[in-house]
Amino acid sequence: MAGRPAWRHTPSGVVFRAVPGGTFRMGLSDAELDAVRAIERAGGAEDGLEPFFAGAAQAQPVREVRVEPFLIARHPLTVAQVQHWLPEYEDSLADSVSGTARVEDDLDDLLGAWPFRLPSEAEWEYAARAGTTTLTFRGDGKPDEDQVLDDFADEERTAAAENAFGLAAMGSANEICADVWIPHFKGAPADARPRTGDGPRVARGGAGDLYPWQGCDEWLLLLSATRFEMYGFTALRPVAPVPTGPGDVQTARATAALQVRAVP
DSSP, rough: OTTOEEEEETTEEEEEEEEOOOOEEEEEHHHHOOOHHHHHHHTSSSOOHHHHHHGGGOOSSOOOOOOOOEEEEEESHHHHHHHHHHHTTTOOOOOSSSSBBBTTTTTHHHHSSOOBBOOOHHHHHOOOOOOHHHSSTSSSSSOOOOGOBBBSHHHHHHTTTTTTSSSOOOOTTTTEEEEEEEOHHHHHHHHSSOOOOOOEEEEOGGGGGGOSSSSSOGGGGSSOOEEEEOSSSSSSOEEOOOOOOOTTTHHHHTTTEEEEEEEO
16 A cells, blocks of 8 residues: 555654545445345354344444545554653553554543544444445455454554555444444434434444454454444544645644655
């Protein structure tokens, strides 16, 4: 993926990719449910998947959503990147500062300190799918442990894990979204605005948080449409507006210190 355009937040080192606008079918489709059933019939499930199918309505009804262009971090924030805003932050779950940071008690402090925002749930799924309609951007096959990326020190492996939008580790860790948790999409807007209100937020992904897998079908957390109520610690993948030029006053503050450069 050498030479793919990117924006780097110079002080923290967070690399952003530009996600083009468009429309997509958001939610867990009948075709995806059939693909999971096919995996189960082929013996690819460790346990019975009745709970997954019973909870499928949490990611339905499928609907068309319009998404405007935006910048999103290439991968979840690392420990070192969180420490840029929270110097005292420590993470007992990460093996190194290049590993995914999982924030809990410091979440509000981090959200108040960075110059970015959380992705809406629609933006997250649109970015994860990257133009696909399959279980993951790799297709309808069962995801395996090799698809879990939890550390970004190895640039070659990180680049190899990118989807068509240049994003890595979509689904590898549970990532918080801006939306409040509502266990279905009934009445959701036709654009990518987050659904607001009181209560816990939505989380997406999470297989990396359970690795090494214990044989409980954690691979289901890697699916683009999987969603659940956030609890405990969370990874974060910030979002920013797309700069339109040096005279763009509207996005100047939010994109301060973002510099266009190619990621090697």
